[in-house]
Amino acid sequence: KNQVEQSPQSLIILEGKNCTLQCNYTVSPFSNLRWYKQDTGRGPVSLTIMTFSENTKSNGRYTATLDADTKQSSLHITASQLSDSASYICVVSSRQTGANNLFFGTGTRLTVIP
Amino acid sequence: EAQVTQNPRYLITVTGKKLTVTCSQNMNHEYMSWYRQDPGLGLRQIYYSMNVEVTDKGDVPEGYKVSRKEKRNFPLILESPSPNQTSLYFCASSLSSTVGLGAGELFFGEGSRLTVL
Numbered sequence: 001k002n003q004v005e006q007s008p009q010s011l012i013i014l015e016g017k018n019c020t021l022q023c024n025y026t027v028s029p030f031s032n033l034r035w036y037k038q039d040t041g042r043g044p045v046s047l048t049i050m051t052f053s054e055n056t057k058s059n060g061r062y063t064a065t066l067d068a069d070t071k072q073s074s075l076h077i078t079a080s081q082l083s084d085s086a087s088y089i090c091v092v093s094s095r096q097t098g099a100n101n102l103f104f105g106t107g108t109r110l111t112v113i114p
Numbered sequence: 115e116a117q118v119t120q121n122p123r124y125l126i127t128v129t130g131k132k133l134t135v136t137c138s139q140n141m142n143h144e145y146m147s148w149y150r151q152d153p154g155l156g157l158r159q160i161y162y163s164m165n166v167e168v169t170d171k172g173d174v175p176e177g178y179k180v181s182r183k184e185k186r187n188f189p190l191i192l193e194s195p196s197p198n199q200t201s202l203y204f205c206a207s208s209l210s211s212t213v214g215l216g217a218g219e220l221f222f223g224e225g226s227r228l229t230v231l
Contacts, residue, residue: 034219034220036220041224041225042224042225043118043204043206043222043223043224043225044157044204044220044222045222046219046220049219089156089157091220102159102220104156104157104158105156106154106155106156107156
């Protein structure tokens with residue numbers, strides 16, 4: 001069964017600290033993995049995409065990693081800011097044709113406190 | 115400005131009163147989809163459309179209808195809303211019709227919060 005699991009469910013950190021969010025998946029055949037950021041009351045926005053051949057990709061203070069062998073991805077946030085407070089959603093795409101090729105994690109709710 | 119626009123943003127209605135949530139995108143995207151988001155359950159797909167006149171069920175289609183008569187519009191119809199359809203709804207679009215194969219980035223609207231009493 002194709003599934004995406006994220007951990008932790010929620011996280012509170014102090015401003016300026018680093019944190020790492022995890023995404024484990026069983027989706028097969030794998031196409032790519034995206035991390036989305038969803039601010040409260042807003043729609044999700046794509047942060048980064050990881051394809052099979054990519055191990056690490058950075059977008060400013062956000063660094064995503066992918067281990068296709070263990071089917072794990074992480075999103076590392078460096079020097080957190082108050083504006084990083086949001087939900088982070090991992091979405092994995094399957095190369096299988098047909099319906100529902102996108103599989104969503106339930107998200108990690110990050111709160112950055114001053 | 116490239117965007118996905120949903121209306122209304124907030125709605126309180128009563129059981130059985132038909133309603134439509136509109137969704138429009140100005141990016142000439144082929145793929146559009148609807149999701150509902152509930153606490154602890156994440157985003158769940160209701161319906162999707164690969165192109166004009168092509169729609170298909172997602173994971174939770176019961177109680178919903180959609181149509182795709184024009185490329186830019188993808189309305190979500192609740193023929194007889196029930197309290198279990200109280201939720202936050204998102205419309206999304208993607209350039210590629212093969213987004214199901216993971217090719218495309220999803221662009222989401224701002225969400226429509228629906229309460230059914």
